[in-house]
Structure formats: structure tokens, C-alpha cells
Amino acid sequence: MKPLDPDLLRHTSAARGYVILTAALGFVTSGLVLAQAVLLAAVLAPVITANATLTDVxxxxxxxxCVAVARAGVAALQTRFAHRAATRVIAGLRRDLLTRALALGPRWLTAPTESGTRASDLHTLTTRGLEDLRPYIINYLPQLLLTATVTPVALVLVFGLDIISGLIIAGTIPLVPLFMILVGTLTQTSSQRRLVTMSRLGAQVLDLLTGLATLRSFGRERGPAARVRALGEAYTRSTMTTLRVAFLSGMVLELLTTLSVALVAVAMGLRLVYGxxxxxxALAVIILAPEVHLPLRQVGQHFHASTNGIAAWERAKAVLDEPVRPPGQVCLSGHGDVRIDVRDVSVGSPERAVDAPAGVSFSxxxxxxxxLRGPSGSGKSTAVLVALGLVTPTSGRVTVTQGGVTTDMPDVEVGTLWRHVAWLNQRSPLPPASLAEILGVADHTPERVQQALAASGLDTVVAGLAAGLDTxxxxxxxxxxxxxxQRVHVARTLLSDAGVVVLDEPTAHLDAATEETVMAAMKDLRDAGRAVLVVAHRPSLLSLADRVVDVRSSVWERSPV
Known part of the structure; x- marks a missing residue:
């Protein structure tokens, strides 16, 4: 864990401006601290030695x-901008994380991890995880910059007032970062363990909520309760361990600085006695001694209290540093038919040690x-992702042809390809909205909407709803x-003007009558000149296809040990 990670400043512009502002306020604070110590000594010394009155001082x-008011104002200003910066930095990191996750594609999101999948880890990271960065930004960064300004300036002034006291303070200062490092090593481990536990708990709860209706239908809704409770208790234990270490570090730093200030005070008292x-x-030195150690002590406390946020940032940085395919330079036009050719494509799956698919070719x-047909796990859906430019194949070639011009997929700007594609995958989501908004009824004529409803069999569903399309x-x-x-998804696909229609098991969860309706809609798409790519298991769908491509996987050869 770095005290100030430059990658955080590189990824978030809000953090850069905040650090510059904090550094400027740190210089102002250091001057106010020194002025406060000198002025306080100038007020107290005449009163003690010369019985000066209030008028004299x-x-x-x-x-x-005035200095005290100015110092309080600077601190308030620092806190105000710290909260603003924390909100902007966290919002910027969330946006960057989600953008990078979209660029990495669905295959990356569904990859398994030690706490679930990358998607569940990303959900936990972008919500609760990044919120732990607030103590780092609000408390730790200002103290770090104050340590770089107030501590050396105050130490120089102490040397100017009394060399012996300066040597005592300078000799004890290195002990503070030494113990910070020792305690920080332990804190880092507990913070990483806490984040993993939190991700595991988040994935478990999300899975439980997603399948709660199914569990209730089988009377098993209370089954996962013990597991969720165990994960919650593990999260509580890891959090308490982190807090114990943070309090321990605070106690160690307080003890060190107290001993240092005590040494200065005792030495100064004896020298005052002997004149x-x-x-x-002497008063200025005794007042400045705690100010020299205060930023160091507080930066150690805030650092250990911010380790959860630092651990979250390191995991976020790992996602942001994931390599993505560079954007293509060739943009497809909005008009003209598109043809996609997949030739001898293989996609490696390291977690399973297989190529899935292995050497598949289709147009x-x-x-x-x-x-596309084949057994489960053979790579049919992955082959679709390759054709759509969402997955980079391990080997093989994918080309896109429009207007007689053929371009390799890596050179195509994928966003312009997606404008030509309507994609119905196995887990297509529906947003919370009315049926009319989901289908985009306002963008089409009533005749076309009615045709799509009838072709998908959604018209009978709408007729049985009291609010109709406004449901x-x-x-x-x-x-x-x-x-x-599923009928809503099919109707939305039929209403699309896309020239390429991709259907992944479109008749899943449908009865025989509705399946016939969907198959008729697929024929209409073909007859209208659309390019249709379907992933199918059922013989009825396969019999409808003009071309059937067998997709197979290939197990990697293992070297003998």
C-alpha cells in the first residue's frame, strides 16, 4: 500500500485538483501553526516573568x-472541499469501473472468482467497497500533505530556538514511521480479508434475492439463511480485527509522541532552572513539540483507518488496468447490409483448460x-460474442463486410457494428418501465406494433392486462x-430495424404454440432480408435453419509431469 498512489491521481481528475488545493492549504496551515506558537509564547512569557497586564500583551x-480564527477557517475549508472531492472521486471511479467492465465484455464479467463471479465482485466494489475511500480522501490525504509541510517547517523553527530540543525531536521522529510500517503490514492483511468476505457475502445475498421466488416455490427459502449468517459473522469478525489493529496503531503512535514531548519538556524545564x-x-519550543509530531501521529491513525478504502482502490485499479481491445478505426455506415464471417475461430478458457469453441467457422x-448447435459448454454463446466483437478469439479470423468492403473485426469500431444488431441472449434484462416504453411504441406506427405483437404472441398477453401496453x-x-x-423480448427484436438478428435459445421457456409463433417470426425476418443467427438445441429450430453449424470444444493437452 503506497502512502499516495499516483495511479489514483491519474485515474481521477477530481483527485488531482483536490491534492493541489490541499497542498496549498497545508502551506498556509504550517505558517499559522508557527505563528500561533510564537505568539502564544510572546503572550505568556511577559505575564509570568514581568507581571505584564492585559494591556501590555x-x-x-x-x-x-486572528491566527486561531484563520486556522479554524482553513480547517473548515479543507473539510468542505474534502467531502466534495471524495464524492467526485468515488463517482468518477464508479463510472470508470463500469465503463471498463462494459469494454471487457460479458465473458470477463461471468468469470469465476474466489468470492463468486467478477460481476458480483464488481457490484460490491462499486457500491460498498469504494465508499471506504472517503476516510482516505477526507482525512488521510490532508494529513499526509500537512506532514510534508508543517513537520519540517516546525522542526526548523525548533532548531532555531533551541538546538538540543531540535535534536531530541529529530531523534524520535523516525520511530513514528517505523512503527507505522510494522502495524500497517498487519492492517493490510486484515483489510484485504475483510473485502473478500464482503464480496462473498454480497454475492451470496444477490444470488439468494434473485432465486428467492424459486426457493419459496420449493419451500427452501430458509435454507441459505445459515450460510448468509455465517458470512455475516465472518464479516463482523474481520471488521473488528481491522478496528482493533487501527486502535492499536493509534495507541502506539500516541505513546511515542507523548514520550518525545515529555523528553523535550523535562530537558527544557531543567535548563530553565539553571538559566x-x-x-x-522555552514556551515556544514546548508548544511546537506536539505540533511537530501531530501530523505524523494523525497521518498514521488515518492511514490505518483508511486501509479498507485502499484495499478497495487496489482491486479497482486491477480492473482498470485490465487490457482491452483498442478501438477500431473503421466505422460502419448506418445503411447497407452487413455480413459477418467467422473463420476457424477458437477461444481459450484457462479456468477449464479447454478451447470453447474450437475451430468453428460460420457466416x-x-x-x-x-x-449453432452443440452440447452445453461447447462455446455456442461464446461464438456469438466473438461474432459481435465482444470477445477477442485466441486464434482464427473474423471479418465484417459492408458495401463490398471487408474489414477484420479488430479494425471495426464495435459501436457502429452494434447499430446493425438486435441481440436476444439467454439473460436479456427488462428495465422497470411500461410495456410501451420497453417496446418503443412511440417510435413505430400502430400497424407495425400490432404486427410485432401478433408475430411474437404478445398480443394475447396484452389483451389480458387491464392497462394493456401501459402496464x-x-x-x-x-x-x-x-x-x-420472452415474448416481450421477441417483440422488441421484431420492432428493431437492425439488419442482423441474434437469438440465443429464443424458444426457451415457451410452450409449443408460442414456439410456433416465434419460428414464424424468424421466417418473416429471413424473408425480409435480415441476417439471422440463432443458438438452438430444439430440433424444430434446427429444421428451420438454412445452415446448421456444429460447435465443439477441445480439451488442452497437458504436459506430463
């Missing part, structure tokens, strides 16, 4: 009050239904059955 006393130093200089061309659907399609959701 009026000028330094007024100056001292070796003046009272005003997606206008007026043709191409079906609102909850998140993920709550309020509709699985089959009805």
Missing part, C-alpha cells in the same frame, strides 16, 4: 486570536438463418411470467 493577544534558556523560547449473411413491469420483468418476458 494586547497586540500579540489580538494577533493570536540556560529564556522563558519565551451471418442477409436472408439466411444460421443455427408497468418491475425490475427484471417482475409482474410477467418467464414465457411472457
Amino acid at each position: 494586547r497586540v500579540p493577544l489580538i494577533a493570536l486570536a 540556560q534558556v529564556g522563558l519565551e523560547a 451471418v449473411e442477409p436472408g439466411v438463418i444460421t443455427a 408497468r413491469v418491475g425490475y427484471g420483468g417482475v409482474g410477467l411470467s418467464v414465457g411472457q418476458r
Whole structure:
């Protein structure tokens, strides 16, 4: 864990401006600290030695009050900008994380991890995980910059007032970072363990909520309770361990600085008795001694209290540093048919030690239904992702042809390809909105909407709803059955003007009558000159296809040990 990670400043512009502002305020604070110590000594010394009255010390006393007010104002200003910067930095990191996750594609998101999948880890990281960066930004960064300004300036002033006291303080300062490192090593381990436990708990709860309706239908909704409870208790234990270490570090740093200030005070008291130093200089040194150690002590405390946020940032940085395919330079036009050719493509799956698919070839061309078939796990859906430019193949070639011009997939700007594609995958989500908003009824004529409803079989569903197309659907399609959701997806696909239609098991969860309706819609798409790519298991869908491509996987050869 770095005290100030330059990558954080590189990834978030809000952090850069905040650090510059904090550094400027740190210089102002260091000057105010020194002025406060000198003025306080100038007020107290005449009162003690010469019985000065309030009138005699009026000028330094007024100056001292102004310095105290200015110091409080600078601190308030620092806190105000710290909260603003924390909000902007966290929002910027969330945006960058989600953007990078979209660029990495669905295959990266569904990859397994020690706490679930990358998608569940990303969910935990972008919500609760990054929130732990607030103590780092609000408390730790200002103290770090104050340590770089106040501590050396105050130490120089102490040396100017009394060399012996300066040597005592300079000899004890290195002990503070030494113990910070020792305690920080232990804190880092506990913080990383806490984040893993939190990700595991988040993934478990998300899975439970997603499948709660199914569990209730089988009377097993209380089954995962013990597991969730165990994960919650593990999270509590790891959090308490982190807090114990943080309090331990605070106690160690307090003890060190207290001993240092005590040494200075005892030495200065003895020298005052023997008349070796003046009272005003002695008071200034004793007042400055805690100020020299204060930023160091607080930066150690805030650092250990911010280790959860630092651990979250390191995991976020690992995602942001994931390599993505550079954007293509060739943009497809909005008009003209698109043809996609996949030639001898293989995609390696290291976690399973297989190529899935292995050496698959097919074409997606206008007026043709191409079906991909094969056993589960053979790579059919991955082959679709390759054709759409969402997965980079391990080997093979993918080309896109439009207007007689053929371009390799890496050179195609994928965003312009997606404008030509309507994609119905196995887990297509439905947003919380009305059916009319989901289907985009306002963008089409009533005749075309009615044709799409009839072709998908959604018209009978709408007729049975009191509000018709104005019926609102909850998140993920709550309020509709699985089959009805599938009909909504098919209707939305039919209403699309995309020249390439990709269907991944479109008749899943449908009865025989509705399956016939969907198959008829696929024929209409083909007859309209659309290119249709379908992933199919059912013989009825395969019999409809003009071309059937067998997709197979290949197990990696293992070297003998």
C-alpha cells in the first residue's frame, strides 16, 4: 500500500485538483501553526516573568486570536472541499469501473472468482467497497500533505530556538514511521480479508434475492439463511480485527509522541532552572513539540483507518488496468447490409483448460438463418460474442463486410457494428418501465406494433392486462411470467430495424404454440432480408435453419509431469 498512489491521481481528475488545493492549504496551515506558537509564547512569557497586564500583551493577544480564527477557517475549508472531492472521486471511479467492465465484455464479467463471479465482485466494489475511500480522501490525504509541510517547517523553527530540543525531536521522529510500517503490514492483511468476505457475502445475498421466488416455490427459502449468517459473522469478525489493529496503531503512535514531548519538556524545564534558556523560547519550543509530531501521529491513525478504502482502490485499479481491445478505426455506415464471417475461430478458457469453441467457422449473411448447435459448454454463446466483437478469439479470423468492403473485426469500431444488431441472449434484462416504453411504441406506427405483437404472441398477453401496453413491469420483468418476458423480448427484436438478428435459445421457456409463433417470426425476418443467427438445441429450430453449424470444444493437452 503506497502512502499516495499516483495511479489514483491519474485515474481521477477530481483527485488531482483536490491534492493541489490541499497542498496549498497545508502551506498556509504550517505558517499559522508557527505563528500561533510564537505568539502564544510572546503572550505568556511577559505575564509570568514581568507581571505584564492585559494591556501590555494586547497586540500579540489580538494577533493570536486572528491566527486561531484563520486556522479554524482553513480547517473548515479543507473539510468542505474534502467531502466534495471524495464524492467526485468515488463517482468518477464508479463510472470508470463500469465503463471498463462494459469494454471487457460479458465473458470477463461471468468469470469465476474466489468470492463468486467478477460481476458480483464488481457490484460490491462499486457500491460498498469504494465508499471506504472517503476516510482516505477526507482525512488521510490532508494529513499526509500537512506532514510534508508543517513537520519540517516546525522542526526548523525548533532548531532555531533551541538546538538540543531540535535534536531530541529529530531523534524520535523516525520511530513514528517505523512503527507505522510494522502495524500497517498487519492492517493490510486484515483489510484485504475483510473485502473478500464482503464480496462473498454480497454475492451470496444477490444470488439468494434473485432465486428467492424459486426457493419459496420449493419451500427452501430458509435454507441459505445459515450460510448468509455465517458470512455475516465472518464479516463482523474481520471488521473488528481491522478496528482493533487501527486502535492499536493509534495507541502506539500516541505513546511515542507523548514520550518525545515529555523528553523535550523535562530537558527544557531543567535548563530553565539553571538559566540556560529564556522563558519565551522555552514556551515556544514546548508548544511546537506536539505540533511537530501531530501530523505524523494523525497521518498514521488515518492511514490505518483508511486501509479498507485502499484495499478497495487496489482491486479497482486491477480492473482498470485490465487490457482491452483498442478501438477500431473503421466505422460502419448506418445503411447497407452487413455480413459477418467467422473463420476457424477458437477461444481459450484457462479456468477449464479447454478451447470453447474450437475451430468453428460460420457466416451471418442477409436472408439466411444460421443455427449453432452443440452440447452445453461447447462455446455456442461464446461464438456469438466473438461474432459481435465482444470477445477477442485466441486464434482464427473474423471479418465484417459492408458495401463490398471487408474489414477484420479488430479494425471495426464495435459501436457502429452494434447499430446493425438486435441481440436476444439467454439473460436479456427488462428495465422497470411500461410495456410501451420497453417496446418503443412511440417510435413505430400502430400497424407495425400490432404486427410485432401478433408475430411474437404478445398480443394475447396484452389483451389480458387491464392497462394493456401501459402496464408497468418491475425490475427484471417482475409482474410477467418467464414465457411472457420472452415474448416481450421477441417483440422488441421484431420492432428493431437492425439488419442482423441474434437469438440465443429464443424458444426457451415457451410452450409449443408460442414456439410456433416465434419460428414464424424468424421466417418473416429471413424473408425480409435480415441476417439471422440463432443458438438452438430444439430440433424444430434446427429444421428451420438454412445452415446448421456444429460447435465443439477441445480439451488442452497437458504436459506430463
